[in-house]
Amino acid sequence: MDTGQTILSIAAGLSLLAMIAFWVARKQALATESGGVRMHSRPGQYGWYAALMAILPGLAVGAIATFMHLFNLAAPAQGDIVIAGLLTAAAGAWYGMRSISPALRARNIIDRAIRWFLLAAALVSIATTIGIVLSVLFESIRFFQQISIWEFLTGTNWSPTADFSVGEATGESRSKFGALPLFTGTLVIATIAMLVALPIGLLSAIYMAEYAPPKIRAVAKPVLEVLAGIPTVVYGFFAALTVSPLVIEVGQAMGLNPSFTNALAPGLVMGIMIVPFISSLTDDVLNSVPDKLRQGSYALGMTRAETVKNVVIPSAAPGIVAAFLLGVSRALGETMIVTMAAGQSPNMSWNPLEGMTTITVQIAATLTGDLAFDTPATQSAFALGLMLFIITLTFNYISSVMIRRMRARYV
């Protein structure tokens, strides 16, 4: 029996048992009620109660078996698991059907069970975060046991897969894990992106919040949202095949010599991608600035532009900073555009016309294709992932604090 069959047979057996328990218990309750006895809950609820008593112990056995299996504590035969699970379920069902009585508060028990069930669902998101942290952390720790954090953070030579066979033979790896060029590459591209996204996003938001007649606003806002909906792989295609050649052409016309995988093209396109994040958040923030501030400013004879610059924007500043930080966080974590347009070779340079690579590109590059796990190369990807996670988490956290501050100011 393979895992799939085991799961299927347990599921099938459990639902059958549950159905029988439901049906018998309900019938029992109906019979009691027709005898003129008042019961605490509806007959169907007694049915559900009995079904629950069958399913829960069965599932518990399955869960314990899965746990033992995953953590290599014991490996009971799959057939035994099925039998054990169904036997406990049957015992549970029998107990459930036996305990049906007018005094049993089946409805309350179901409500409580459902509450726990829903809480368990809600805990999946916590488990996800824990899963993310643990999976990146474990591999990173193993990585940092071999390569010092200091070398990782400040080394300037990144070649994780360089000549591994030679390294194994001599007992010394020739791979180099200095991630500094990746950090600078990420920084350069994110900076270009924010130089595009911040002015366009901010100005669009100001226009929509302060100037635009409702009709234009009703059209422009959803159209800007379209930018946010375009898949990043599509942006990547556009950056690599349309913008990059354009950059090269313009660069050459200006007497420069841009690389084919220049950082400017992905930066520009990424900037456009981030515009809607900044504009929609800024738009919300500007709208939450109370109108009385504007009216006060107008009453003192200020023009609209002066009001925006001297009253509205300073009042909305924390929100705008939050929007900016969220945008930066997007830019740092964006993968497809840079993978497709920015190239793979690490290059520590501030010149946006040169090719450079980013954290995300290297994570994707080391983990794509056939990979041998447990090599420093793949572990380095997790170490990079850890860096990325920490950085974006920090930015998101500061941004949420800023938004809270903004809300507290005006609500």
Place this chain on the structure above:
Amino acid sequence: MEFDSAFEARMKKRYRAERRFKGYCITGLATALVFLLVFFTDIIVKALPALQQAEVRITYVYNEESADFPSAGIQEDYYELVSRGWLRIVPKRMRDNPELMGTTEQTWALATDGVDQYLKGQYNKLSEEEQALADRMVAAGNLRLAFNTGFFTTGDSKLPEMAGLWASLVGSIYVMILTFLFAFPLGVMTAVYLEEFAPENKLTQLIEVNINNLAAVPSIIFGLLGLAVFINFFGVPRSTVLAGGLTMGIMTLPLIIISARAALRAVPDSIRQGALAMGASRWQMVKDHVLPLAMPGVLTGTIIGMAVAIGETAPLLIIGMVAYIPNAPETFTDAATVLPAQIYTWAGEPERSYVSRTALGIMVLLTAMITMNATAVYLRNRFTRRW
């Protein structure tokens, strides 16, 4: 009333500044809109050529020899025109239809990529004789550009003229089904718990903060999670629909929770109080009253979340779904590729003719996403109640 000239000049200056500022704002918005226009025009112009594919009219002789060497079945002149991919499937067709043996058939065969590109006026590697031959055949009506049905019915191929979208389309549908099955129930249950059941305590706060954070985690991190947890820990096979669906589900979950919570919050408290006053238990109140009323909003949010997931590529890179997988999956444990992954693979191919196929693939993906979003908007406008 008389103002001094300094005041007049200052006013003029301030009004000029006002107009300038408004101009900047309009320019900002216009830049974004112009980009969108350029972007879509560019993709469409690039995609249009792929709608058509060159076909050659040939007389194919089915005999013993062509069963072994498919190119023996056509005239020698046409060797360079007919796609090797088309010829390669001839023996299989003959095995499947034994009655073909000994017959001769006039048929439209797929032309090579070079001929295709030549007819479309694009860069190609045809020699001058081949170009002349192609010209003569076009004049005789034996070479044409026909609608590219193959693109929508076949899987990926290393021959550009054979490469199609079908396998990845099926893959996307499979992955989306799993994503939905995983994320929708979990998302709705979490939202119901947080909105209707959760007590005000630290755990609830933790869950809330956590969900908002997850929604902002870069998608590639979810790929790392998928690789470490689903593939390495739980032993889900790499590149499969199952691995992709679970990873996408985990990624979509926070989006669905956030929108489902908003939908639940929009149901007025009077409904809840009415149900409780009639003696319903909390769960009865939720399942019979609050949830049905919130359903249109929940579904809208789910569809929008799925539209995000269908375009996502980065996590799938990590779990191995971006690979050469020419066959459509049949079960959830088959290796599969998805639309954006196919687009990514094609975008990296060196042959120029993949460009228009990539762009057409993008059009298909965008159409799917626009349809989903339009459905969501329709649902919202049609079924959401204003209280």
